[in-house]
Amino acid sequence: MPKMDYIDAIRLAMKEEMERDDDVFVLGEDVGHKGGVFTTTKGLIGQFGEERVLDTPLSESAIVGAAIGAAMYGMKPIAEMQYSDFMFPATNQIISEAAKIRYRSNNDWTCPLVIRAPIGGGIFGGLYHSQCPESVFFGTPGLKIVAPYTAYDAKGLLKAAVRDPDPVIYFENKKCYKLVSGDVPDGDYVVPIGESNVLREGDDITVISYSLPLHFAMEAAEELEEEGISAHVLDLRTLQPLDQEGILAAARRTGKVLIIHEDNKFGGIGAEVSAIIAEEMLYELDAPIMRLCGPDVPAMPINPPGEKFFMLNKDKVKEAMKKLALY
C-alpha cells in the first residue's frame, strides 16, 4: 500500500472523484494555476481545465452561494475556503441556505455540496490564519461536518463527502498536510460519514479527539504504554452527526474519558461528547469527564511563546492523560 502525505490524499480524492464524475468540480481562490495556497489543488487544472478547476473572485459568499446554485441544479461542487478563518463571510450561505435547502423545500430541492476549509494553528498564522471554527457550524441541523486525521481518512472522507446527497463541511488540518502521512490504498474506497474509528486499543483511559490533537495523543499513548498506562484512542472523524454508539463504546472500554480538541473549550465539540456520555452512562464512569482544549481566547497570536501556549502538544496531552489515569 503506498504511503502518502495527508495533503496528497486530499488531492488524490479530488482527482479521482473528478475522473469518476463529470459533475464534480472545484472552485475557489487560487485553486487554478497556483494550485491553491497550500498546493492542495496542484495539477488539477492541467488535467481537468480551468472550467472544472475554477479560479473565482475573492468573495467567499459568492463562492459558496454559486456552488449552492450549481449543486441545486445537480452539479457536485467542491468549494474551497482558503482558510477556515475566511469562511465567515459565507456563513449566511452555509447556515441559512445550504443547511436548510432540503428541509425548507420539503425535500423538493437538495444541495449536494462540499466545502473544504483548512483549520488549525501552529504555523505562525496569527489570529486569522489559525482558527478552528468547528463550533460555529456544529449544531446546525442539515449540515454534516467531517474532520479527518489520517491520510487514509482524508481521502476516504472526502470521497464520501462528494458523494453525499447533503452539504458537507470538510475541515482539513493545515498542520497535518505534511506532518501526517500513512497508508492510502490505490483505487476507490470511501470512509462512511458518521462513523468514528478506534486508532488504538487500551484499557486504562479513553481519549476522544479529532484532527491534529490525535497526533499528540498517539505519541503520548506510546510513551505512557512504557509507563504502564494503556490508552484507548477514538478518532471521531465525523463531528456531525456524532457517532454516539462509537463514543459510548469507547467510554465504556475504560470508564475514564479525556476529550481533546484545539478549538476552544467553551461550547466546543467536547461539550456535546461529554453530555452524550453523561446522559447515557454517568454511573459507569470511574472519573469525571475531562477536557483538554484551546483556551477561551478569540484566537492564537503570532508570537511564538503565545502560539506555543495556545497550541496543544504531546507533553500537554500526556500530562492530561496521566492525570486521568491516576485519578
Place this chain on the structure above:
Amino acid sequence: MTQSESAVQQSRHAALGLTDEQAIEMYTFMTTARRYDERCLLLQRAGKIKFHVSGIGQEAAQVGAAFALDRENDYFLPYYRDYAFVLACGMTLRELMLSLFSKAADPNSGGRQMPGHFGCKRLRIVTGSSPVTTQVPHAVGFALASKMKKKNFVSIVTFGDGSSNQGDFHEGANFAGVHKLPVIFMCENNQYAISIPLHKQVGGKIADRALGYGFPGYSVDGNDPLEVYRVVKEARERAARGEGPTLIEAVMYRLSPHSTSDEDLAYRTKEEVDEHRGKDGLPKFKQYLIDCGIWDEERDAAMQQQVKAALDEATAYGDRAPFPEPEDILKHVYADDHSEGGR
C-alpha cells in the same frame, strides 16, 4: 399608407412579437395576481391566515419578465413579492393558497415557510429564504452550471431595491460578470425597504452598478409590462449568445404596506401612495388593450368573474386541505433521516 405609417399603427405588443392572445394573457395574469393579493390581505384581516407580504403594484414588471423567458427551460429565483411572476411561470392559485394556509400539500415548502417563499422543482422555481439576496449567488450558480454543461437555459433572479445593497448582490454580480454567465438580475425597485425610502438606501442609481461589474444595466418603467418584456427579452438573448449577464432595474412603487405587520402611514403619506396609485400598471394595461381594439369592458367583466370563481375555489381548497402532521417537522433534515430529526 406608407410602410412607416403602417409600422406606427402596429400595436406595441405586436411590434415586440407578442400575439393579441399573449397580451391578453399577460393582463389576465396581472389581474389574477392582484385579486389573489387582495384576497390574502382580506384573509389575514379576517384572521384566517397569519401573515401576507404583498406584491401589489409590481405585477406588470413580473409578468413582463416572465413572458420574455423560456418558461419550459429557464430557472427562476424569485423573491417574496413575485406572485404574478410565479403564476406566469405555472404555479396555480390552489398551490399559492396551500402555501398561504401553510398546508401539507403546499409544493413550495409543505407548509413550513412563510407564504411568498417560493420553490417548486417541477416549475424550476428555486427554493428561497427570508435573509434577502442570498438567492442572487444561487442564480449565478445555476448560470454557471448552464455554461459548464453547455445547456441553453438562463437563470433569472429578482430582488428588491433594499437587497441591491447586500454583499450577495455585489459578489454575485461580479462573479457572473467575470465568468460571463447567462443570468439576468432584475431589481424590482419599489422605492422602499420596509420603511426606508430609496434616497436613504442608494447613493447612486441601481442600474448604474452593472457598469462596475462589466455588463449592461438598464432602468425600465416597471409599470409597463411591454417595456419590461422588451428589456428582459434582450437580456435573455444576450445571455443565450454567451455575452453574459444583464442588470435590469424595474422602477415601480409598492402600493401596499411592507407586510400585514406594517403600518406604512408612519413613514409615508396617503397623498404619496395615492399619487402612485394613479400610475398603477394594471388599469393602464387594460386601457392599452381596449385602445388596441382587442379588449372591452364586457370581456373584462367576464374575465374578472372567472378569476373570482377560481380564487373562491382555491381559497376553499387551501382552507380545507390538511395541515402537515406535527411529527412531519422531523422529516427531511437529511436524505437518510428517519423519525428523530437529523440525529
